[in-house]
Amino acid sequence: MISLEELTPVFKQVFDDSSIVLTRNSTADDIDDWDSLTHMNLVIAVELRFKIKFALGELQTLKNVGDMLDMINKKIAKQG
Amino acid sequence: MENFNIAYHCTTKQCQAGLGDKVAMRWISSTFERRDYTFGEMDQLSNRFANVLQTLGVQAGQVIFTFLPKTPEQFTAFLGSLKAECITGTLFSNFGDDALLDRLGASEAQLVVTRKSLYRKIARIRDQLPALRTVILTDVAEDLSADVLSWERLMETASDEFAIPVTAPDTPSVLHYTSGSTGKPKGVLHCHRSILQQSRTAREVLGLQANDLFWCTADQGWVTGTSYGIIGPWSLGVTQLHIGGGYSPQQWFELLQNERITVWYTAPTALRMLMREDQMAYSEFDLTHLRSIFSVGEPLNPEVIVWGRDTLQKEIYDTWFQTETGAIMIANRPGIPIRPGSMGTPLPGIEPGILADDGASLPNGEHGNLCVRAGWDSMFRTYLNNDSAYASKFRDGWYYTGDMAWRDNDGYYWFLGRSDDVINTSGHLVSPFEVESALLELPEIAESGVIGAPDDLLFEKVVAFVNFHPGTEFTPELDLKIRLHIANRLSSVAIPQEVVPVETVPKNKSGKIMRRVLKARYLGLDTGDISTLED
Numbered sequence: 001m002i003s004l005e006e007l008t009p010v011f012k013q014v015f016d017d018s019s020i021v022l023t024r025n026s027t028a029d030d031i032d033d034w035d036s037l038t039h040m041n042l043v044i045a046v047e048l049r050f051k052i053k054f055a056l057g058e059l060q061t062l063k064n065v066g067d068m069l070d071m072i073n074k075k076i077a078k079q080g
Numbered sequence: 081m082e083n084f085n086i087a088y089h090c091t092t093k094q095c096q097a098g099l100g101d102k103v104a105m106r107w108i109s110s111t112f113e114r115r116d117y118t119f120g121e122m123d124q125l126s127n128r129f130a131n132v133l134q135t136l137g138v139q140a141g142q143v144i145f146t147f148l149p150k151t152p153e154q155f156t157a158f159l160g161s162l163k164a165e166c167i168t169g170t171l172f173s174n175f176g177d178d179a180l181l182d183r184l185g186a187s188e189a190q191l192v193v194t195r196k197s198l199y200r201k202i203a204r205i206r207d208q209l210p211a212l213r214t215v216i217l218t219d220v221a222e223d224l225s226a227d228v229l230s231w232e233r234l235m236e237t238a239s240d241e242f243a244i245p246v247t248a249p250d251t252p253s254v255l256h257y258t259s260g261s262t263g264k265p266k267g268v269l270h271c272h273r274s275i276l277q278q279s280r281t282a283r284e285v286l287g288l289q290a291n292d293l294f295w296c297t298a299d300q301g302w303v304t305g306t307s308y309g310i311i312g313p314w315s316l317g318v319t320q321l322h323i324g325g326g327y328s329p330q331q332w333f334e335l336l337q338n339e340r341i342t343v344w345y346t347a348p349t350a351l352r353m354l355m356r357e358d359q360m361a362y363s364e365f366d367l368t369h370l371r372s373i374f375s376v377g378e379p380l381n382p383e384v385i386v387w388g389r390d391t392l393q394k395e396i397y398d399t400w401f402q403t404e405t406g407a408i409m410i411a412n413r414p415g416i417p418i419r420p421g422s423m424g425t426p427l428p429g430i431e432p433g434i435l436a437d438d439g440a441s442l443p444n445g446e447h448g449n450l451c452v453r454a455g456w457d458s459m460f461r462t463y464l465n466n467d468s469a470y471a472s473k474f475r476d477g478w479y480y481t482g483d484m485a486w487r488d489n490d491g492y493y494w495f496l497g498r499s500d501d502v503i504n505t506s507g508h509l510v511s512p513f514e515v516e517s518a519l520l521e522l523p524e525i526a527e528s529g530v531i532g533a534p535d536d537l538l539f540e541k542v543v544a545f546v547n548f549h550p551g552t553e554f555t556p557e558l559d560l561k562i563r564l565h566i567a568n569r570l571s572s573v574a575i576p577q578e579v580v581p582v583e584t585v586p587k588n589k590s591g592k593i594m595r596r597v598l599k600a601r602y603l604g605l606d607t608g609d610i611s612t613l614e615d
Binding site: 032 | 110149173174176195197198200324325326327556557559560563564567568572573575
């Protein structure tokens with residue numbers, strides 16, 4: 001199971017901001033640099049870090065970081 | 081003398097005309113909180129900020145910047161600064177360190193209004209910005225230091241009365257930086273006279289009327305966001321909607337419907353993204369009150385116009401202008417038949433021309449440089465601290481826009497492309513030189529060449545050709561490193577959508593990167609004359 005603590009460094013790297021504190025309720029509106037273009041960077045970084053693959057647009061449908069974390073964990077569990 | 085002060089026309093004058101209680105801005109935050117600001121409130125808040133600037137010793141003619149996402153403070157800071165006759169720049173909130181350093185450094189900015197989370201970028205380069213005396217943070221309650229101050233505290237204690245100086249038309253006003261194909265970005269400086277053209281086009285092209293609710297989706301970091309997201313509509317006393325969130329098809333259409341927006345100004349990339357939303361049931365939204373949709377930024381493809389007619393039962397009007405022109409110059413607009421794919425026709429008083437490189441006027445149908453006869457009201461005044469670059473844009477009374485176009489027999493203009501290597505991606509101009517320079521900062525990269533390649537969604541995408549140092553393997557991790565580096569040094573809009581490893585980057589004998597050759601190779605076209613290519 002991936003935790004928020006393990007996901008946070010990925011966000012810090014992508015948004016070049018060591019002060020980021022993630023909660024399950026965090027959204028793109030809580031992080032100033034999180035837009036549709038940097039979102040792609042986030043997708044790639046998450047895929048590389050956790051060795052999973054997202055389908056095109058899959059992450060666009062998620063409402064917040066909690067949803068993202070759940071999806072990451074589902075994908076990892078599937079890989080078994 | 082008549083007062084040309086832009087902020088006076090956008091706030092105080094509206095109050096004097098009896099609109100003090102009318103809503104100027106309907107603000108909807110990213111969490112859907114709604115707050116209406118009247119013209120009276122905008123007047124008082126911008127007065128307060130003008131007083132803050134004076135208290136801090138910022139003088140008329142000095143440069144201040146906002147570096148903010150869309151927030152209410154963006155608008156009051158912008159207007160307050162103009163009231164104090166400061167040169168007022170707006171910075172896209174996703175700019176990285178290099179982009180900020182170029183702009184804040186070259187302009188010798190005295191003050192920046194930003195947020196705590198964005199200040200970290202400025203803090204990293206602040207020792208290279210000797211002119212920057214003060215930073216104001218909009219989201220801290222107390223001052224962080226003697227020169228990093230709290231907006232809330234400053235505004236609380238400032239008077240809401242301010243005597244706006246009678247501002248001459250040629251007084252410098254708004255500053256936007258724009259990218260060229262070589263060198264650093266240039267600061268396009270406008271003057272208060274520009275309000276004449278911005279107001280006129282808001283009325284005559286966008287067709288704004290007293291009871292309209294207007295929504296311009298552009299970020300205030302770009303010229304559309306200030307000319308039509310602030311100045312044009314408010315100079316006419318028209319209510320504007322502004323939202324805190326980003327692109328969201330469902331939310332956008334709910335807003336169009338529920339807020340009863342009457343005129344919508346957006347960008348081709350956004351419209352193309354909406355076209356691709358196959359989950360959206362557009363017919364379920366009631367858009368009867370939406371009178372017109374306008375588009376700006378890059379050419380609007382005919383398919384989008386057809387989609388607007390078929391799916392939304394609306395016309396979408398493409399408009400053309402540049403940071404340098406300050407306001408719409410050529411447009412499709414209500415009352416004139418749309419020619420899908422064309423830029424439209426020139427506005428009254430605007431004289432475009434299609435000129436050959438030697439300055440000869442070209443007849444209809446021939447391709448050439450799109451130029452505009454100098455002297456229109458919103459013409460930029462100079463490139464800040466770079467008069468020679470400004471002078472190079474004018475010849476024989478014509479401003480050379482850098483765009484290539486042709487004119488048909490009915491006077492419609494048709495965009496062909498840029499005459500230089502500047503990349504237009506999602507309506508944002510990206511300098512290949514800046515991306516190439518930033519790429520070379522990475523230790524893995526020996527050479528780089530950057531081009532814009534056609535893209536169905538973005539109009540053009542940034543493609544980087546990279547020659548890696550021996551022993552470097554182009555891995556997904558390195559690809560990510562490159563993307564993050566560009567996003568954090570320059571801006572998210574400059575991120576290469578494709579990185580192509582090459583053994584060498586073609587250069588001419590004097591060492592200049594031959595981007596035209598890269599582009600031809602990428603597109604599978606004839607590379608043309610390569611006699612100047614280095615061995």
